[in-house]
Amino acid sequence: MPKKPTERFHSQPDRHGHFGPYGGRYVPETLMGALAELEREYAKASRDPSFRREFMQRLHHYAGRPTALTEVKRLAKALGVRRAFLKREDLNHTGSHKINNTIGQSLLTLRMGKKRVIAETGAGQHGVATATVCALLGIRCEVYMGEEDVHRQSLNVFRMKLLGAKVNPVRSGSRTLKDAVNEAIRDWVTNVRDTHYIIGSVIGPHPYPRLVRDFQAVIGQEARRQFRVAVGRDPDYAVACVGGGSNSMGLFHPFLASRARLIGVEAAGHGVSSGQHAATLTAGRIGVLHGSRTEVLQDADGQIQLAHSISAGLDYPGVGPEHAYLKSRGRAEYVSATDKEALEGLQALSRLEGIIPALEPAHAIGYLLKNKRRFRRTDTLLICLSGRGDKDVEQVSKVLAL
């Protein structure tokens, strides 16, 4: 239950990019100028009606927005709640919510007159969404991807190449998403004058957590409107998966001042007690990673730990600073679902509703199924279906015997 719906959660961050003790700008001096430039340009763009118009038009004509709000009656019955709805981000062009942010940031790139874009990617969804808009707008694009993930997600690597992007396998550190971010930041430090870094989640130094949130907030804005039309009021619960936290922050933000209870579902991997998980808000401690102060999976000596999740998109040892803040203020609740529970969620949604979700939102479904007793028969649920499952089918086919 929110402490006070009137608390001004939506006015965060402050002008230095702090969400309470979280956020900020922990980067090498070399990047401070570029972050200030991005902040200025974003402030100007936000006041410019033509920017907003172009952003909305591209979301409409290119990404296919607004996405549907689908009532899932058989799932609601299985959960024992009155009504449940899916916000269908899986229906976007490129198959996930990531395109909302890449459209916004690529338009900013053009405004700043930068000729080259870099991005990090884990599962490849953000990499594909970035390569896509760069093709659309004729911007040179390079994507950093951990070597492990390059092997795990070879189809997305091919997609990015098909779209004309260069994919740079990252061989440093653990060769996964966190190292792809390190390498992208190193590239940016080196090429900052002509390059914009499109971060894919609500992480990183200020103004990224705010900027990505604002571009993703279209999810929650549409969903709130659609839900009110369908049900006549706000949902009792809004639920989404959390890796870095962009789809969940996009869903949550327009509901911060409402009575809706917000639940973020992290990836518990083999179980939080196993040590092999990505449940940062459940098991992390405050620290500094990738430019912001936030909750981080780390050992007693302050070294970053490796995350684990069946879903490459949630496999990240940090989390957006605004989520850390919302948790600390009690405005949102963060829970977790294991690999196994996510697979159960994926199968359930496929069979009950004919929708194969990506492994990431399957965590949210899995959590709800396992914890259905916490909900009342009168409750209404809004669930963000952040992406479609096509990218995961091959991997899942190796784990599930049907």
Added chain:
Amino acid sequence: MTNRIDRTFAALRERRQKAMIAFITAGHPTLTSTVRLAVALEREGVDLLEIGVPFSDPLADGPVIQASSLTALKNGVTVRRVLDMVGQARRSGVRLPILLMSYANPILRYGIRRFAADAARAGVDGVILPDVPPDEGGEIDRVLARRGLHTVYLLAPTSSGERERLVLRRSKGFVYYVSLTGVTGADAKDSSRVIESHVRRARRGSELPVCVGFGVSTPEAARRFCAYSDGVIVGSAIVRELSRTGLSDASAFARRVVRPFVRAVRSVKAGGD
């Protein structure tokens, strides 16, 4: 003036000399290397020593220092162990100023108050955290200063005039000028004239010495940078050799790898700038 860093720069100024600052990663190539290297580098004429506290995600570092950090972590290096190494170096008679270079997370995890107290006790004189710009360093500054430790901030070719003033106001001991837009150990791509005019302007804008690091790969580069700065920081060039050859005889290593840099720095006399 009680901090060794200030005393060293004052003495160098007196002698009209530039500073040769060496960087090594703690516990690289082995746990016992660091104290031996500290002793040998001081004997070879190094003026200040920077010791890297390894971090799993060193985003300001190039491949050479990244690899050394990974080795150090595999060797079991922690903040506590680095402080022990500094204490041991002091007990072995090392008197040059020692700065720890790390990233925010390991220091915050250790606890900034506890770190300041333990570092001061061990004989550390200053701290450099490349992912903590002055904008975020307020509390760290204050806590370290209470224990007499200096926070050294970085200035970059991309820093605006406003940021330059901020860094000059907040940095203590000296200012670390990042000679290239990039990570440690890369080749300097920025025009040397731009760097030169920037460094000269920063030196005019403050009493603080301004030393140049990140792209000092050869003795010749060291000489060139010293012509218009107060000294150079040599890191990757030393660490690369340590990774390549290991460390058997620290004195022989310092003679072979570091002496040419010291000579280059000593060949430049202040006044010509």
